[in-house]
Amino acid sequence: MNVEIPECAGFLFEPARFKVMWGGRGGVKSWSIARALLVLARSRKLRIGCARETMKSIDDSVHQLLQDQIAALGMQDFFFPLKKMIRARNGSTFTYHGLRDRSVHNIKSLEAVDILWAEEAQNVTKNSWNTVVPTIRKPGSEIWASFNPVLATDETYQRFVVHPPKGAVVVQTSYRDNPYLSDELKQDMEDLKARDPDEFEHVYEGVCRPAVQGAVYKEQLIAAEKANRITSVPYDASRPVDTFWDLGFGDNVSIWFAQSIGFEFRLIDFVSDSLKDVSFYLKELGKRDYVYGKAFLPHDARAKTLAAGGRSVQQLVEAGGYRVRIVPQLSLVDGMAAVRAIFNRCWFDAEKCAEGIQALKHYRYEKDEQMSDAKHEVFKREPMHDWASHPADAFRYFAVSIREPEREKARVEAQAPPVRVGVWS
Incomplete structure (x- = not known):
């Protein structure tokens, strides 16, 4: 031929x-x-x-x-x-x-x-x-x-x-x-090169971007890399490891493993897979030589399913010997704000959390095709739902679980009556 x-x-x-x-x-x-x-x-x-x-x-x-x-x-x-x-x-x-x-x-x-x-x-x-x-x-x-x-x-x-x-x-x-x-592609290339040389380099020359367009946590990740907070992060056996879950079920389940030490949050491990039941993830936790604290689950973990024999994910995780806490239910926007608020206190293990870090870098707002034109890209308020969503959602639950108790403590302290200091004679 x-x-x-x-x-x-x-x-x-x-x-x-x-x-x-x-x-x-x-x-x-x-x-x-x-x-x-x-x-x-x-x-x-x-x-x-x-x-x-x-x-x-x-x-x-x-x-x-x-x-x-x-x-x-x-x-x-x-x-x-x-x-x-x-x-x-x-x-x-x-x-x-x-x-x-x-x-x-x-x-x-x-x-x-x-x-x-x-x-x-x-x-x-x-x-x-x-x-x-x-x-x-x-x-x-x-x-x-x-x-x-x-x-x-x-x-x-x-x-x-x-x-x-x-x-x-x-x-x-x-x-x-x-x-x-084709002549059409040649013209498109010339137009893009004249309008946006950097974008031309990426699209047609294969040059890597410094960050994904529309990345939700672009500034936070760049700052973490500059501060060398994506590095080797050891497990501290004297402190418990909390786990933070996103339940994608058929799509994907993602779990971050974190330790709170001083004013730092150390992300020491990450697990993600699909088409697996809860027992698979409990076995993954058991393979790691960690002393566990709490398992933080999203609110839908309370739902009972036929596939689990009429039990909820929360009940299955508790039956596995883990203490469960349900993550406070905030809006997506408030949850992302919580992530940004605590990101500068986070350290990531570059090896064990590689897949989770890659997902955070690719988690991006969806492009608004109707509002965008040849000169400007406009993004929607909602992030895209793709392979990066579940690890990013699990990380959001981590941030909310950390941030909300801190906010509540600050609110209570702010409402406390002033302490009067007197002079006793």
């Missing part, structure tokens, strides 16, 4: 454990990888897994992209797209996976693949990479990744660009590598 592939993507046909394409928009990354995988799957029987950090439906996958390339290459008589996968005449298959789904079924299905393609890999967390890399272990198996970088501190950028593993082929691409660049 005569299949056109950009020169920058030629390495995809040579064996390597890791194959990574990264850079700016218009750099033919996804298009090239889709074509290369179809060619390889036609030449021999392959099991190919197409993954993203989160995938709630088939619409979140590269299923449509692969179908478009099958049609463009005239391979409709060889590949047969089904509702949730693609099959080929020679037995090759394309399946779709969310890396955050670490269920036994998903992990087992990933073990069978010959090639795993992680698309939009800038969102893949440290925990997900640490799970998926040893899972793809068939002899000769490969892991491919494509992404537009966001922050230089993001796990995927650090793992493959800053510190590429042995056996990795890492190629940076841009619009210059695209032989099919």
Whole structure:
């Protein structure tokens, strides 16, 4: 077959454990990888897994992209797209996976693949990479990744660009590598470069941002990094560890582990997973050699569910031997204000809290498409609900649990009658 592939993507046909394409928009990354995988799957029987950090439906996958390339290459008589996968005449298959789904079924299905393609890999967390890399272990198996970088501190950028593993082929691409660049895209690029050179550098050259646009806690995180409060934070065995939970249930559950020492709040650990029941998280707590204080749960932890045998999450956690406190129910705006109020007293363990820190950096306000124009971006009052929401919500519950008792104490003291000091003779 005569299949056109950009020169920058030629390495995809040579064996390597890791194959990574990264850079700016218009750099033919996804298009090239889709074509290369179809060619390889036609030449021999392959099991190919197409993954993203989160995938709630088939619409979140590269299923449509692969179908478009099958049609463009005239391979409709060889590949047969089904509702949730693609099959080929020679037995090759394309399946779709969310890396955050670490269920036994998903992990087992990933073990069978010959090639795993992680698309939009800038969102893949440290925990997900640490799970998926040893899972793809068939002899000769490969892991491919494509992404537009966001922050230089993001796990995927650090793992493959800053510190590429042995056996990795890492190629940076841009619009210059695209032989099919449309006139419309060229004009859009010229307009953006004239209007906002820094944004042009990020969007089309793949230069990392100093912070995510619309980041909710941008100033607080920048200040924490400048003050070196994202570092190695040891566990103090003389103080209890409180846990702060967000219950996303099917989406995600996130837990921060914190110690209050003097005027400091030390975030020493973090756990996040999805599609797991409460017993899984209680086991995770039990694996850690901490002396626990209280488990702070959101107000919906009181709700009883059929899946839990008619018991609430609160009852399940209490049955596990933990003292439970329900977090005061404040508005989202007041909760975010509580976070900002205590952030300068927070220290984060860079290693154990890496996934939680990444989420806080990516937690952002949703862009208002109707109000935004070519010169100005306008953001809504509500943050986006995506993979970063649950860790950020759990951190908000932590801040509220700390902040509200302090505010109440200050209120009571302010209302106390003045103490008269007399002179006794």
